[in-house]
Amino acid sequence: MNEAFCPVCGGPAEIKRVTKAFGRGDGLLVIEDIPLIVCRNCHEQYFAAKTLREIEQLRERQQHHARMIQVERFAA
Numbered sequence: 558m559n560e561a562f563c564p565v566c567g568g569p570a571e572i573k574r575v576t577k578a579f580g581r582g583d584g585l586l587v588i589e590d591i592p593l594i595v596c597r598n599c600h601e602q603y604f605a606a607k608t609l610r611e612i613e614q615l616r617e618r619q620q621h622h623a624r625m626i627q628v629e630r631f632a633a
């Protein structure tokens with residue numbers, strides 16, 4: 558997906574790759590190269606619904622991973 562259209566003005570938008578941090582403390586997750594859609598016309602910035610779903614999935618996976626690390630420590 559290289560082309561997108563702005564939901565605000567309908568203008569052409571481009572995909573930028575950004576790094577963002579989500580959550581805080583133990584739940585902090587930094588995700589690199591997230592596709593951010595930026596309108597060339599009105600400069601509106603937003604994530605596609607698909608991208609937001611993928612971010613949610615990454616965060617859930619990270620929570621499972623954190624729990625696994627904790628179990629390993631208890632077993633040692």
Ligand SMILES: [Zn+2]
Nearest residue numbers: 563566596599
């Ligand atoms: Zn726009």
